[in-house]
Amino acid sequence: MFRTCDITGFKVDLQSQKLIRYNAVFAVISLLLAVTAALLLVFTRYQPMHLLNAEWYYRLVTFHGLNALIFWIIFFEVAGLYFGSTVILNTRFCAPKWGWVAFLLMVAGLVMSNIIILMGKADVMLTSYTPLKGHPLYYLGIILFAVGALLAVVLFFGNLMIARREKTYGDSLPLVAYGLMTAAIIAVITLASGAIIYIPTFLWSLGLIENVDPAMYKLIWWGLGHSSQQINVAAMVSIWYMVSFLAVGGTSINEKVSRSAFVLYILFICLASAHHLLTDPGVSSAWKVWNTSYAMYLAVLASMIHAFAVPSSFESAQRRWGYNKGLFQWLSKAPWGNPAFSAIILAVIGFGFIGGTTGVIFGMEQTNIIVHNTIAIPGHFKGTVVIGTTLTFMGITYYLIPLIFRRKIVGFKWAQWQPWLFFIGIALLSISMIVLGQLGVPRRHWDSTFSGGPFTYNFNPAVDFFWVLMMIGGVIAFIATLIWILIVVFSVSFGAKVNGPNDMQLTISPLAPEAKKHKGFEAPGTLVLTFIFLLVFLALFFLNWKWLAATWNVN
Amino acid sequence: MSLLSPVEGWYYKKVSKDEKMWMVIALILCLMMFVWMIMWHVYGKQNPSSLTYKTSTAEFSKLSEAYIKNNMVGVDKGIPVVRPKPNSDVFVLAEMWRWSPVLILQKDQSYKLHISSRDVLHGFSIQPVNMNFQVYPQYDYVLTFKPTETGEYKVICNEFCGIGHHTMIGKIVVIDKEEDLKLYGYENMKKAPDPVVKKTNEPLTEQEMVLLGEQAYTLKGCAACHKIDGTKELAPAWNGLFGKSEEVRENGKIISVKVDEDYIKESIKQPQQKITVGFEKSPMPVFPVTDEDIDHIIAYIKSLSK
Numbered sequence: 001m002f003r004t005c006d007i008t009g010f011k012v013d014l015q016s017q018k019l020i021r022y023n024a025v026f027a028v029i030s031l032l033l034a035v036t037a038a039l040l041l042v043f044t045r046y047q048p049m050h051l052l053n054a055e056w057y058y059r060l061v062t063f064h065g066l067n068a069l070i071f072w073i074i075f076f077e078v079a080g081l082y083f084g085s086t087v088i089l090n091t092r093f094c095a096p097k098w099g100w101v102a103f104l105l106m107v108a109g110l111v112m113s114n115i116i117i118l119m120g121k122a123d124v125m126l127t128s129y130t131p132l133k134g135h136p137l138y139y140l141g142i143i144l145f146a147v148g149a150l151l152a153v154v155l156f157f158g159n160l161m162i163a164r165r166e167k168t169y170g171d172s173l174p175l176v177a178y179g180l181m182t183a184a185i186i187a188v189i190t191l192a193s194g195a196i197i198y199i200p201t202f203l204w205s206l207g208l209i210e211n212v213d214p215a216m217y218k219l220i221w222w223g224l225g226h227s228s229q230q231i232n233v234a235a236m237v238s239i240w241y242m243v244s245f246l247a248v249g250g251t252s253i254n255e256k257v258s259r260s261a262f263v264l265y266i267l268f269i270c271l272a273s274a275h276h277l278l279t280d281p282g283v284s285s286a287w288k289v290w291n292t293s294y295a296m297y298l299a300v301l302a303s304m305i306h307a308f309a310v311p312s313s314f315e316s317a318q319r320r321w322g323y324n325k326g327l328f329q330w331l332s333k334a335p336w337g338n339p340a341f342s343a344i345i346l347a348v349i350g351f352g353f354i355g356g357t358t359g360v361i362f363g364m365e366q367t368n369i370i371v372h373n374t375i376a377i378p379g380h381f382k383g384t385v386v387i388g389t390t391l392t393f394m395g396i397t398y399y400l401i402p403l404i405f406r407r408k409i410v411g412f413k414w415a416q417w418q419p420w421l422f423f424i425g426i427a428l429l430s431i432s433m434i435v436l437g438q439l440g441v442p443r444r445h446w447d448s449t450f451s452g453g454p455f456t457y458n459f460n461p462a463v464d465f466f467w468v469l470m471m472i473g474g475v476i477a478f479i480a481t482l483i484w485i486l487i488v489v490f491s492v493s494f495g496a497k498v499n500g501p502n503d504m505q506l507t508i509s510p511l512a513p514e515a516k517k518h519k520g521f522e523a524p525g526t527l528v529l530t531f532i533f534l535l536v537f538l539a540l541f542f543l544n545w546k547w548l549a550a551t552w553n554v555n
Numbered sequence: 556m557s558l559l560s561p562v563e564g565w566y567y568k569k570v571s572k573d574e575k576m577w578m579v580i581a582l583i584l585c586l587m588m589f590v591w592m593i594m595w596h597v598y599g600k601q602n603p604s605s606l607t608y609k610t611s612t613a614e615f616s617k618l619s620e621a622y623i624k625n626n627m628v629g630v631d632k633g634i635p636v637v638r639p640k641p642n643s644d645v646f647v648l649a650e651m652w653r654w655s656p657v658l659i660l661q662k663d664q665s666y667k668l669h670i671s672s673r674d675v676l677h678g679f680s681i682q683p684v685n686m687n688f689q690v691y692p693q694y695d696y697v698l699t700f701k702p703t704e705t706g707e708y709k710v711i712c713n714e715f716c717g718i719g720h721h722t723m724i725g726k727i728v729v730i731d732k733e734e735d736l737k738l739y740g741y742e743n744m745k746k747a748p749d750p751v752v753k754k755t756n757e758p759l760t761e762q763e764m765v766l767l768g769e770q771a772y773t774l775k776g777c778a779a780c781h782k783i784d785g786t787k788e789l790a791p792a793w794n795g796l797f798g799k800s801e802e803v804r805e806n807g808k809i810i811s812v813k814v815d816e817d818y819i820k821e822s823i824k825q826p827q828q829k830i831t832v833g834f835e836k837s838p839m840p841v842f843p844v845t846d847e848d849i850d851h852i853i854a855y856i857k858s859l860s861k
Contacts, residue, residue: 054721058715058720129675131675131692170559170560170561214691214692215693218676242558251561253571253574254571255561255568256565256570257574279687280689280696282691282694285605293589296585296586298585305577308574365603366599366601372678372687373714374687374713440682442680444714444720445721446720446721447721450721450722451722451788453723454631454633454634454653456709457709459683523571527573527576549601552701552704553601553701553703554602554603554701555600
């Protein structure tokens with residue numbers, strides 16, 4: 001059963017549409033759970049408030065991590081994969097019944113793990129490093145969720161096969177579907193790592209296995225934990241290209257380059273487990289250097305290629321629309337009133353300048369010494385998975401509401417402000433966490449006054465300022481998330497029906513006109529921006545190494 | 556056109572000049588960073604070690620206990636203090652929830668620290684110099700440190716290790732001259748509690764039993780949770796404990812018991828049997844102690860109630 005979209009002209013399989021909707025709804029529920037916990041955590045770490053007791057603090061850190069990093073992201077990605085493999089390709093869903101099986105498995109996993117955590121049976125953190133032991137049902141919940149997610153990925157490939165066989169698209173996959181396929185391939189590698197480690201751990205928690213080696217556990221667990229973040233990167237970059245198309249009618253200025261960059265992700269990004277073992281015993285320096293650098297930084301190269309290709313796709317299209325004056329008219333005349341567009345631009349900036357720079361620098365073998373397990377690490381991934389992935393997902397939702405849910409956005413004015421508010425909140429939160437970490441403040445730590453310990457320690461007095469900043473950032477980000485959730489819930493339940501292309505609040509741009517032949521640069525503005533990025537990166541790079549050189553000697 | 560199939564000839568389209576330029580710069584940056592890490596091993600002075608020994612928690616606990624017994628020069632807040640010789644092997648034990656021993660190091664001298672855990676993962680984080688390493692059970696990580704500044708440093712735990720995680724804090728003191736010891740109150744460290752001469756065939760006096768008990772209290776790590784100054788965040792304090800009536804939970808029921816020899820013996824051997832009300836969240840693990848050790852510890856606890 002298909003309907004033909006009167007706005008985009010795509011054929012939409014109604015079964016697929018339903019699956020996309022339900023997965024998206026559970027993504028939003030997970031996000032709500034995650035940010036509620038996050039607010040309580042921020043109020044606890046801010047020492048003058050110190051809201052929760054130690055027990056509930058660690059319980060909610062576990063709860064927040066699982067709901068934010070796993071449930072929210074993966075539910076949304078499953079919705080995205082179904083969208084990318086059916087709607088964009090004008091094809092049907094290969095096996096809707098199995099789609100529901102996958103969905104129910106994931107929901108069962110979510111419910112089971114969350115209940116066990118809240119009952120206090122698994123205060124083990126998201127990472128659950130052995131020999132810390134949680135309740136068997138906690139591990140079983142995650143296994144069920146992972147099996148469901150893996151099934152969803154298999155269905156994605158099934159959809160691709162049908163589309164290919166029935167020739168529903170041209171000779172090559174559209175770039176967005178290609179990027180999502182990259183995400184799906186990485187997801188298979190990642191979820192397999194998850195199965196390899198969670199199944200023995202589950203058996204160990206039941207008492208059927210004597211011992212799970214802690215170093216082996218950490219190595220393989222991060223094959224899931226970090227590599228799964230690369231699913232997000234691939235999915236997020238795909239959405240960036242999609243919004244370039246929807247908002248200004250653009251695409252990558254050279255699709256071969258963009259696609260090659262996606263291939264680099266598949267080949268090298270799964271080495272990222274090493275980022276978590278840089279100051280660990282058990283592995284050699286040669287292993288660390290090779291793996292942490294994704295084999296000579298070839299996956300970083302991929303991200304840097306996208307860092308040019310994504311903004312230049314906007315710039316090139318805008319210039320062809322006639323915004324050709326100077327270096328930056330393409331940017332000043334961009335559709336800033338479109339919340340999906342502003343969300344994506346802000347996500348690109350945040351991901352690059354905060355998440356990307358710190359990711360590469362903290363992930364170098366030696367500089368990791370000065371940040372390992374400090375609060376700078378969650379600061380870094382707030383800069384990738386929150387300001388990058390989450391903001392991107394929030395942005396694209398503003399298109400999904402009219403196109404998939406067929407509703408108008410309630411409170412559109414609020415929607416236009418929401419990405420900015422969220423960006424400011426997370427940027428403050430993330431940057432202050434990074435600074436706190438550089439001053440030695442540990443992550444996952446209930447009391448930085450060390451009450452009850454034999455000694456005490458006073459951090460550099462500068463931390464007081466950054467704790468306040470972090471709390472303010474957290475509160476702003478929480479409010480922005482709440483606004484987004486309310487907009488989504490109200491629009492989906494009470495929004496007016498969308499009546500055709502003229503009734504859209506977010507415009508969908510026609511294709512940008514063909515370029516006139518011209519000499520010189522295709523995207524000079526983007527080139528300038530990437531050079532600014534380069535300078536910031538080098539400044540942070542040398543600052544960190546200078547910092548490291550001032551510490552004790554160790555080898 | 557990212558939602559549509561690419562236009563014909565996309566595969567052969569020439570890469571524009573600016574994109575090509577950026578890719579070359581990016582590639583150079585990537586290769587530079589890769590080489591940088593390798594060169595730091597040659598010219599840099601901070602490199603995480605590759606030296607690891609496989610061990611077991613029991614074996615490493617024994618090593619650390621023997622090391623401390625032979626080398627301790629005093630006690631600070633229930634934690635033994637050791638002043639190792641430069642270039643020597645030093646054994647640092649991480650456990651729920653303390654670092655043992657406290658170290659006195661000489662500036663600009665190297666020390667081979669063997670670090671391992673008795674239970675779960677811990678994070679070895681020296682502040683304020685901010686150097687951070689991971690500590691595992693079953694693995695002995697050997698890191699050669701050379702402190703470059705004098706001062707008092709704290710070792711905090713930055714890997715979640717249970718409900719008492721935030722109380723896990725140790726100490727390293729770096730001195731230049733002997734006088735510096737005064738800054739930390741370490742100038743007259745008493746050699747105790749290791750004054751007991753091994754006697755054969757002769758029963759120990761009460762006084763000697765107490766000293767051995769104090770030694771066990773320090774070495775076995777009881778001090779991590781059981782304080783002797785009346786504070787009780789994670790476990791009952793030991794001063795004034797002997798002879799007292801305590802509310803305990805046995806099989807879910809709350810009963811009252813008198814703290815005597817038998818109760819202490821049972822609590823050490825089967826810590827989960829009777830759990831003192833108020834401390835259900837920080838259950839005590841089973842420690843590798845002998846019956847003799849237990850007798851000494853009982854003598855020590857008795858002495859704290861006099």
